[in-house]
Amino acid sequence: MNRIFSGIQPTNQLHLGNYLGALRNWVRLQDTAENFFCVVDLHALTVPQDPESLRRSTREVTAAFIAAGIDPERSVIFAQSTVPGHAELGWLLGTLTPMGWLNRMTQFKEKSGKHREESGLGLYSYPVLMAADILLYKGTHVPVGEDQKQHVELARDIAGAFNRRYGVEYFPLPEPVIQGQAARIMSLRDGSKKMSKSDESDYSRINLTDDADAIALKFRKAKSDSDNLPDTKDGLTGRPEAENLITIYAALSEQSVDQVVAQFAGSQFSKLKTELADLAVEKLAPIGARMRELMSDQAELDRLLKLGTERAAAVANPILRGAQDLMGLVR
Ligand code: ATP
């Protein structure tokens, strides 16, 4: 039986990229495997967090999982920090991860930017904790957006390093599952940057809780170029903003990029933007509404999270103990 592990950081509001690149695929994979969907709060702490916002975001991301269609009965939904095995296995795996491997990680380079010397150790070792997240459940498949592929590949390498060091096939080598054309949605302000929760500009992204006016305004203000839309897919080359909006339209309407290019061939950008806003409102409004409903009953969200913690720990603890035994730790 396949075992899926994936997570989202409670760093801010979830956006269209998280939905199309990750969450929507989780919902579809739900029936094919045993699923662990995690609100990765320890990862969120790798950049400065206001404690109150972190608490709110943790519940909000939980609500988003459920609102998007993750069923808390069939899938295990929980917060990372409530299963201490994540941090413990993270330490153990860190002892066998060469720094050279971490030096290649592009997310660290992007997130630390010009402040490498001042950025925290946690931001640097983030991929090791992510490997622990997956391996703690002996996860076999990890549905993520394109940006996380490198980290899942590192998790494979770390699993292999552990197995070689201790001479047993203890951890399966997890595989990234990257689905569909929406694996990398770009910022609405800059077609060369991915849409991110941590982008300073709220105009760079569509949040799952944005109302119809905000969605329309953000698409209207989205960066574009001065040409009309092309009549072939090749015509999108070198036009990242046009390509991004067409890709979003295709993903939301569940059509191919070719079909959408044909639909808007020769039109002005403004036509695409208006129709895209209508489509996004139609698809996101029910999710936003359900999120607000779920957020109004915090006790119920906390109850579901606690249930998830218990189910996750029941799987994680014996796997952690097995790793500790292999490594020679006396318990
Ligand atoms: P942050 O800026 O805090 O890193 P994020 O938007 O990158 O936030 P994450 O919590 O790091 O979100 O990632 C959650 C999931 O969403 C991952 O599977 C990631 O690959 C996916 N994802 C994030 N951004 C995009 C995007 N722009 N397009 C498609 N998938 C994305």
Ligand code: MG
């Ligand atoms: Mg990210």
